[in-house]
Amino acid sequence: MKVGVVGASGYAGGELLRLLAFHPQFEVNAITAHSNAGEQITSVHPQLQSYAGKKFSAFSPSDFLSCDLIFLALPHGESAKVIASLPTSAKIVDLGADFRLESAQQWSKYYGGDYAGAWTYGLADIEPFKTLISKSTKVANPGCYATSIALGTAPASSIADLSDVVVVAASGTTGAGRSAKINLIASEVAGSLTSYKFGGVHQHTPEIEQALTKVSGTAAKISFTPILAPMPRGILSTITAKLTKATSTEEVHALYSTYFTDSQFVTVLPIGVMPKTSALTGSNHVQIQVAVDSHTSRLVVSVAIDNLGKGAAAQAIQNANLMCGLDEAAGLRFDGLGV
Ligand SMILES: NC(=O)C1=CN([C@@H]2O[C@H](COP(=O)(O)OP(=O)(O)OC[C@H]3O[C@@H](n4cnc5c(N)ncnc54)[C@H](OP(=O)(O)O)[C@@H]3O)[C@@H](O)[C@H]2O)C=CC1
Ligand SMILES: CC(=O)N[C@@H](CCC(=O)OP(=O)(O)O)C(=O)O
Structure with a gap:
């Protein structure tokens, strides 16, 4: 199948190119950038x-006429501008936020600008999303934090109060994209941790609530504090919620393990072993650990992903595989780097 990548000079686009070079069914034949x-x-x-000698093209709709599949890895608001010029027959996965939210009101509260509508939400490892993705031609890839937080919370709907979920999550700096910003230069980031988008204003909040409400059937609410971590890649999310019934760490561990039995990419680690971001770098894998904090009757979940892998490019390819009727793991059998 012929594939196009729009926004290939960015971090997410570059990771897409790296993974697509070894995909057994996808052949990249349109690669575009903006200033590059x-x-x-x-x-x-x-x-x-493997792309030596090739150049980025400027975006031109005619370059995509022969594409069966197109990945968009553009800043917020830019994907919505280009889709009308892309072939209607092409399957499209958007790595940005433009088509993630079902509520126009939430879009204007967290992003502003024109609301473009909602596509199938591509949280590929869990239902109802997985089935919907396999029937879709347009999929909105989840945000990086949203992926880790929704996967880490979804199995808890029968034992915890999802109307009051608290999350603190740390991300590597590539999560903010490749364009130069003062707060991302090495002198500012190296050797320091800082919170940002503080006070429940992060744009992934409505996306996570939308996904968890769909999974649980009850209105989910989340208080989310992100932290910028002095590392290039990776997200570690710590999720807590009040338990709604007496349970033990062993029971919750069994519940999570059963929930993800059929997932090729989500691993609930043995009790006591903690998720670690470096173990996931470059991969589509997710690591989860759970515990019951009996002192406060809260569930505590730790989730690690690679923001550019599972949080962006690798999950986008998993979505494309499902949309194209392929093995969902095609081209994604990479382990993480480990250090
Ligand atoms: N980084 C991450 O961890 C994740 C990112 N995402 C989402 O993926 C998308 C891409 O993110 P990321 O790769 O980090 O971003 P980058 O800033 O690294 O890359 C942005 C890409 O878009 C191009 N671009 C910039 N401005 C415009 C414009 N006005 N019109 C058309 N193209 C433009 C850039 O081209 P050029 O460089 O040539 O100017 C570049 O190819 C975003 O929507 C982001 O939110 C989602 C999950 C995780
Ligand atoms: C470190 C950092 O700044 N991370 C970004 C995550 C952006 C992302 O991956 O998601 P979207 O596609 O929704 O933009 C942030 O917190 O906004």
Whole structure:
């Protein structure tokens, strides 16, 4: 199948190119950038030697006419502007936020600007999303934090109060994209931790609530505090919620393990073993650990992912595999780096 990547000079687009180079069914034949159009791909992404000699094109709809599948990895608001010019026959996965929210009101509260509508939400490891994705031609890939938090909370709907979920999550700096910002330079980030979008204003809040409400059938609410961590990649989310019935760590561990039995990518680690971001770097895998805090009767969940892998490019390919009727793990059998 012929594939196009729009926004390939960014971090998420570059990770898509890296993974797609070894995909057994997808062949990349349109690669576009914005300010980097005309540049060698390896001058922006020196790791991508399999693209040596190729350049980024400027976006032109005619380049995508022969594409069966298109990935959009553009800043918020830009995907909605280009889709009308793409072939209607092409399957599209948008890595941005433009089509994630079902509520126009929530869109205007957290993002502003014109509301573009909602596509199937691509949280590929759990139902009802997985089945819906396999029947869809347009899929909105979840945000990186949203992926880790929704996966870590979804199995708890029968034992915890999802109307009051509290999350603190730390992300590596690539989560903020590749464009230069003062708060992301090494002198500001190295050796320091800081919260941002503080006070329940992070834009992934409505997306996580929408996903968890769908999974649980009751209105989910989340208080989410993100932290910028001095590392390039990875997200570690700590989720807590009040238990609605007496239970033990062993019982919750069994519940989570059963919930993810059929998932090729989500691993509930043995009790006592903690998720670690470096174990997931470069992969589509997710690690989860659970515990019951009997002192406060709260469920505590730790989730690690790679923001550019499972949180962006790898989950986008998993979604594309499902949309195309392929093995969902095609081209994604990569372990994490470990250090
Ligand atoms: N980074 C992450 O961990 C995650 C990112 N996402 C989402 O994926 C999308 C891409 O993110 P990321 O790769 O980090 O972002 P980057 O800033 O690294 O890359 C953005 C890409 O979009 C292009 N671009 C920038 N401005 C415009 C414009 N006005 N019109 C068209 N193209 C433009 C850039 O081209 P050029 O560089 O040539 O100017 C680049 O290719 C975003 O929506 C982001 O929210 C989702 C999950 C995780
Ligand atoms: C570290 C950092 O800044 N992370 C970004 C995550 C963005 C992302 O991955 O998600 P979207 O696609 O929804 O933008 C943030 O917190 O906004």
